[in-house]
Amino acid sequence: MARRPSAHYVCQSCGAVFPKWAGRCESCGAWNSIVEEAVEPAATGGAAPRRARGTKVAFVSLAGTAEPPPRIGTRMAELDRVLGGGLVPASVVLVGGDPGIGKSTLLLQAACALAAAGRRVKYISGEEAVDQIRLRARRLGLDAPGLEIAAAINVTDIAGTLESEPDVALVVIDSIQTMWLESVESAPGTVSQVRATAFELIRLAKQRGFSLILVGHVTKEGALAGPRVLEHMVDAVMYFEGDRGHQFRILRAAKNRFGATDEIGVFAMTDQGLVEVPNPSALFLAERRGNIAGSAVFAGIEGTRPVLLEVQALLSPKSGDSAPRRAVVGWDTSRLNMLLAVLEARCGMKLHGMDVHLNIAGGLRVLEPAADLAVAAALVSAATGKPTHAGAVYFGEIGLSGEIRQVAQVDARLKEAQKLGFDAAFLPRRIARGNTRLVAPEGLHLNEIGHLGDLVALFGGTDGEEA
Numbered sequence: 001m002a003r004r005p006s007a008h009y010v011c012q013s014c015g016a017v018f019p020k021w022a023g024r025c026e027s028c029g030a031w032n033s034i035v036e037e038a039v040e041p042a043a044t045g046g047a048a049p050r051r052a053r054g055t056k057v058a059f060v061s062l063a064g065t066a067e068p069p070p071r072i073g074t075r076m077a078e079l080d081r082v083l084g085g086g087l088v089p090a091s092v093v094l095v096g097g098d099p100g101i102g103k104s105t106l107l108l109q110a111a112c113a114l115a116a117a118g119r120r121v122k123y124i125s126g127e128e129a130v131d132q133i134r135l136r137a138r139r140l141g142l143d144a145p146g147l148e149i150a151a152a153i154n155v156t157d158i159a160g161t162l163e164s165e166p167d168v169a170l171v172v173i174d175s176i177q178t179m180w181l182e183s184v185e186s187a188p189g190t191v192s193q194v195r196a197t198a199f200e201l202i203r204l205a206k207q208r209g210f211s212l213i214l215v216g217h218v219t220k221e222g223a224l225a226g227p228r229v230l231e232h233m234v235d236a237v238m239y240f241e242g243d244r245g246h247q248f249r250i251l252r253a254a255k256n257r258f259g260a261t262d263e264i265g266v267f268a269m270t271d272q273g274l275v276e277v278p279n280p281s282a283l284f285l286a287e288r289r290g291n292i293a294g295s296a297v298f299a300g301i302e303g304t305r306p307v308l309l310e311v312q313a314l315l316s317p318k319s320g321d322s323a324p325r326r327a328v329v330g331w332d333t334s335r336l337n338m339l340l341a342v343l344e345a346r347c348g349m350k351l352h353g354m355d356v357h358l359n360i361a362g363g364l365r366v367l368e369p370a371a372d373l374a375v376a377a378a379l380v381s382a383a384t385g386k387p388t389h390a391g392a393v394y395f396g397e398i399g400l401s402g403e404i405r406q407v408a409q410v411d412a413r414l415k416e417a418q419k420l421g422f423d424a425a426f427l428p429r430r431i432a433r434g435n436t437r438l439v440a441p442e443g444l445h446l447n448e449i450g451h452l453g454d455l456v457a458l459f460g461g462t463d464g465e466e467a
Contacts, residue, residue, distance in 0.1 A: 069089045083259060092212045092214065092234040093238060122170070130149055198230055249268070312359045313357070324353060356379070374393075
């Protein structure tokens, strides 16, 4: 008599397995994320199955005899930058982002550009009908008659179709959470379905040699939905970031086996779709107003690209007996608390009774510690009521003793500041110079700072009051 399939309970956020249902996952802490999934029982009774003898694995030298396949340019420079120079044949890229941020728009534009260049591209959607995709392409003004589109969710049908198609360069799956495999007894979007369908599609891409792009949903925290094993299965993971209140969209690589993970691509969302931004510094500073207290320009580096951003700070007395508020947009809250502590302990500023609001203008999230000096300049400027120098940029890491530490790629930061018309730069003091000498670009004056107290002294006060 055949045994009925047993069941276990799987968390849809982290993939943890439990013997019974619970309201909260003990592994990741998510609520109401545990779903029952069927498990096919192993065959029992009779003699133990004889283990098949494996075939010999062939090893080859690392040097190889053939040149690696050339990358496939998407004809979108910002996307190629994040990919590391273009799509690698037989590679798998996972793209995540908030709903409505522009993932489908970006990939449809890239697919149309490749198809217009004569490549065979297949766009498979599990969320939209074919007529809806055509309507969106018409609204964006895309013209690529060679692009092949389909609406399907059955991975068995998709795999069977792709196996019979020659010379396919790119396949886009939008999205992996809508794909379904008959052999897995669970609903689309569950951990089992996502893992199984992704495995089948990835295996097919490696076997047939086409590039595969999977669109993934994200959780409320911004992480890709589904098990983390999905990120380990693919070759590259990219997040499409941005605030809907701003026109800018940032494509950032979190994992890339064929390129750097610190590159970003900058796009602007318009009524004609996503437009590439080759010089983001000029646009990020386009609406900046000079002679305003609490504003400083940070000369940052995103991958190999220098980017100038405006850091804005606002201080106000706290109300009532509540704890002072720390509101941060685009930066790390814990690092802001550290800087406030250093300003109080090492520089004598009285900020513990103030509500602090910090904003990185433009919607970009800054991750590098080199922004410490620019944030400190904005905070001191807001506290003293004295504006920073309108033509100056700031960069440098701040230690707990108040020292200003060196950062990488100083030359690139200074050249970008000089190109955009800035005339001064505040940077860490070069203590261990060796035989190298930093040459300032023409028209740019360098102000080297060794301690945070030197920066505070430039504003003429240490007690939070205007001097």
